[in-house]
Amino acid sequence: MKTLIVILVLISSTLFAKSNTGITIPYVDFPMKEGKGMYSTKGKCNMCHSWGYTLNQGLQSKKFWREKVMKMIVVFKAPIKTQKDIDTVVNYLFENYGNGELE
C-alpha cells in the first residue's frame, strides 16, 4: 500500500512538473522600413522592445515621435545620449511612420 502511495505521489508530482515548466516567448519579426537612420534607430529602440511596439503606435506627427523618444530617455532610461542621436531617431520615425504633420 505504502509503495502504491509513493508511486502515486511520484506520478502526480511528475505530472505537476510537466504542467508548469515555464514558457518560451516566440520571436515575431516586425520588419522596419528601409530609410536613413534605420540601423541607428534599430540599435536604440529594439534592444528594449520589439519594433511592433513602435510601429503599432500608428502614423504620428513629428512632435508625437519626439515626445515618445524623450519619454523613452527620461522615464525608461533609454541610452540615447546625444542630441544628434535623438534627431536621427526622431527623423527616421517621422519620415517612415509619420503623418506629415509637424505638430
Add this chain to the structure above:
Amino acid sequence: MERRDFFKKALTVAGTAAVGSTTTEAAQTVHPVDNRKVSDIAFPQKRPLITYSDRPPLLETPREVFTSALTPNDLFFVRWHMPIIPTYINPRTFTIHINGEVENKLKLSLKELKTKFEQVELTAVLQCGGNNRTAFKPTAGGIQWGVGAMGCAKWKGVRLKDVLKKAGLKKEAVWIGFNGEDKAVYNETANFVRELKLEGLHDDIIIAYEMNGEDLPYLNGYPVRLILPGFYSDSWIKMLSNITATKEKQKLHFMEKAYRIPDNSCECETPDSLAQKTKPIEEMNINSLIGYPVTGIKVKNDADLVVRGIAFDGGHSIKKVQLSTDGGTTWNNAKLDDGSQGKYAYRTFSYTFKPENIGSLTIICRASNEKGEEQPFAKDIKWNRGGYKYNGIDEVTVEVV
C-alpha cells in the same frame, strides 16, 4: 454598392503591421479597425491571436470570440508594459509581499493564499482602457487596438480586503501600491507600479489565482493577478508580488501620466487645446459588440440569421441590447441571457431575423443599463489624447446573397 467595392471595404486587413491613418482625414471618431488577421505564430498557452508585439507580448482577441459569456483562456488578450517577463515561476516558492504602513509585514505563499483566507469567485470583464483606440482621429497615442483588447473570465481567489486585514493596516495608510514581476531592461527604469486609494477599495476586488477553472496562463499573469471588477485593466497587476501601503501618493509615471483622461464632463479635449486637468480612466463605459456575423461574410436572403454578441458596463447591470438594420431608425430588442454571471460579467445577447434584400446589409447594436446610460454613435464620441474609453455603437456589414 458594387460587389468588388464591398470586399475592398470589408477586408481592411492591417495584419501585424497595423498603422493608423493620417490627420488629413476629418477629425471625427470612426469605427475601430476590424477584421485584422491573427498571426501565424501561437504564443505559449494561446491560440494564434492578432499580434502587435512579441516583446512585450501584445495580443488581441478576434471578434468572432465575442459570442460567449466567458472568453477561453487561450483566446484571452494579452498586454504587458515591461519587456522582461518571468518565463518560469515556481508555485512553491512564489511569494506575495505585503509591506509599508502595516502592523505585520506578510510574505504569503500560494498555498497560504489558497488555505488561510475565504475563497471567492466572481466573473468580470477585463478590458484595456485603449481598446478600440483605432476609432479616434487624429490617431491617439498608444497601441492601435481594434475591438478585441478585452475578455471575460470567472476568477477565483481571495479578497484584497482580507489580505490587508491580516497584515493590519496602520491608520496612516492611505494608498495601496501594487507591483508585479515584469521588469524593464534597465535597472534604473521604474517598475510598473499602480496605486489605489484605500477608501475606494470594495469587497469585490480580489487577488485571483484561477481563471475559468484553470491556473492563469503565464501571459495573463500566472500565478496571481489583481482583479478590479468594473474598472479598465490598467491596475489589474499581473504576476502580483508586492503590495505596499503608504501615507503619501508615490510619484509614479504610470499613475501621473498614463491611463488618464480629461477631468471634465465630456472627458474630451482637442489636439489644439489639451485639457490641463486629468483624472484616472477607472470605471468602464457601457459597451457591446457583435461577435457573429463578422464583416465580410455572406448570408442567405430570407433565411434566419442569428446575430450574437456581448454587452457589459462598469457594474450597473445591462438592461437591454437593441439591434438595428436601418442605421438606427428602428431598433429591435435582442434576447439577453439570464444575467446569472453577475453585474461585472458579459451579458450575451442574440437576435434572429431574416434579411429581406440582396446586397450589403449593416447591422448595428446598442446597449443600455439600469443607470440609464446608453451607447452613443461612434461619430458622436469626442476625442482624448490617449484614445481611451471608446464605446461607440458597433456595426458589422455582411453581404446578403
